[in-house]
Amino acid sequence: GAVVSQHPSRVICKSGTSVKIECRSLDFQATTMFWYRQFPKKSLMLMATSNEGSKATYEQGVEKDKFLINHASLTLSTLTVTSAHPEDSSFYICSARDLGTSGSDEQFFGPGTRLTVL
Amino acid sequence: RKEVEQDPGPFNVPEGATVAFNCTYSNSASQSFFWYRQDCRKEPKLLMSVYSSGNEDGRFTAQLNRASQYISLLIRDSKLSDSATYLCVVNTTSGTYKYIFGTGTRLKVLA
Numbered sequence: 001g002a003v004v005s006q007h008p009s010r011v012i013c014k015s016g017t018s019v020k021i022e023c024r025s026l027d028f029q030a031t032t033m034f035w036y037r038q039f040p041k042k043s044l045m046l047m048a049t050s051n052e053g054s055k056a057t058y059e060q061g062v063e064k065d066k067f068l069i070n071h072a073s074l075t076l077s078t079l080t081v082t083s084a085h086p087e088d089s090s091f092y093i094c095s096a097r098d099l100g101t102s103g104s105d106e107q108f109f110g111p112g113t114r115l116t117v118l
Numbered sequence: 119r120k121e122v123e124q125d126p127g128p129f130n131v132p133e134g135a136t137v138a139f140n141c142t143y144s145n146s147a148s149q150s151f152f153w154y155r156q157d158c159r160k161e162p163k164l165l166m167s168v169y170s171s172g173n174e175d176g177r178f179t180a181q182l183n184r185a186s187q188y189i190s191l192l193i194r195d196s197k198l199s200d201s202a203t204y205l206c207v208v209n210t211t212s213g214t215y216k217y218i219f220g221t222g223t224r225l226k227v228l229a
Binding site: 032034042043044045046049057091093095097105106107109110111112114 | 149150152159160161162163164167205209214215216217218219220221222
């Protein structure tokens with residue numbers, strides 16, 4: 001199956017700093033990538049849909065100025081958590097859809113980034 | 119009402135048991151359905167897609183009932199390695215394409 005990578009896998013930062021997370025599709029091109037957040041013992045919540053070459057589509061309740069998304073190429077999307085606070089501590093997971101796979105609705109997930117804000 | 123609902127469990131079953139998980143969804147326009155497995159502190163991994171006619175993959179059987187808006191997953195002959203959280207996922211393309219995840223059902227298979 002298609003491979004999606006994320007970097008970093010884990011980050012610990014001080015309150016007020018910004019953190020950038022990268023999501024890459026390694027062996028396919030992804031015009032659309034998705035960013036999710038997962039709190040402990042909770043399910044994945046879609047934060048935004050990242051569209052290559054255009055603005056991201058944010059889900060209701062997600063602050064676009066706090067969670068900056070850039071999808072500059074067909075293989076890379078970045079999520080920047082700006083002015084991070086302890087309540088932003090979470091597991092952030094990206095996924096991508098391989099449109100090259102005919103008829104497939106499957107999303108391929110990155111390994112996730114665990115963010116801890118002190 | 120949540121868009122995708124699951125019993126959170128946990129389901130504690132002995133090795134070799136058969137266990138069934140259920141999931142209901144609220145949007146009748148939903149088009150694709152999946153079961154994902156998630157291990158602790160890991161990303162979700164696709165277990166199987168769910169087709170209208172029902173489908174089987176080894177010890178796993180998935181069923182879809184569109185009329186009742188209900189999806190099920192049956193695991194036969196449970197193994198210790200089946201212990202994980204099972205996520206019901208519904209893909210809705212009305213408006214924009216996106217996955218909606220259920221809260222997940224925790225399974226623990228006991229020796």
